[in-house]
Amino acid sequence: MLRRTYDGQVCSIARALEVVGERWTLLIVREAVSGVTRFDGFLNRMPIARNVLSDRLNNLVECGVLERVLYQDRPPRHEYRLTAKGRDLTPVLLALMAWGDRHEPSPTGPPAVAEHAACGGVVRTRMVCDCCEQQVPPGHVVRRSGGSGLSG
């Protein structure tokens, strides 16, 4: 059972962070998006303790971000496959990557880029208005209370 960190917050950002806001969790999702599926695969790519990795993977399975699948019978071995819900975290990862590239740059340049599989171009997140279809700069976004009328 997941700890509820942000109880009392009527907010989709808080609910998202209940699932992916723990240390290491988004880096595990990053590896899953890159195709890593096995416990040792994650372990080899991050300096993370086994028990922490195990806890995070279990939580991600419980939340439906990963699916635990038996890939070998004797001995039984499981792998962790990204679900559609997990894959939908890609824009979160891209937005963090762009911010890190810009504001916390590495001395050796951007260590990774997101490529469009079809054409090899660089994929970025843009903020676009559904109504006027214009690209919207950060200072022009206003957060408004929605359906519940509570502070969101």
Added chain:
Amino acid sequence: MLRRTYDGQVCSIARALEVVGERWTLLIVREAVSGVTRFDGFLNRMPIARNVLSDRLNNLVECGVLERVLYQDRPPRHEYRLTAKGRDLTPVLLALMAWGDRHEPSPTGPPAVAEHAACGGVVRTRMVCDCCEQQVPPGHVVRRSGGSGLSG
């Protein structure tokens, strides 16, 4: 001085999470984006302990996401103003909000929407290819090592 959680990770996502990956930090930035600037203002909108809020605000100032500004002389009082670097976290918040709305929905509907100040339309993040200008679905994004050649 910030703790380094993800030492050894050559990755912009990890560097971004060093700044905004702690509990509550992105919700504090959410409030700052909504115009909250004062200690008590943050405190009134989140069930957060004073010492935790104080620690998070200090870290955000140290990282240049917020700026600490004297707004009253006697007694001296400071407020926390979002910097351009902080405002650039807006796409991260929008991406998390969209994911929360879709995959961890509130029973009372989306509690907040991001509006385009100019026209009142809803602002969303889209993943777009710089090269072909097509909108890219999550499964069509491939992460490739960049400048450093190291796993990113």
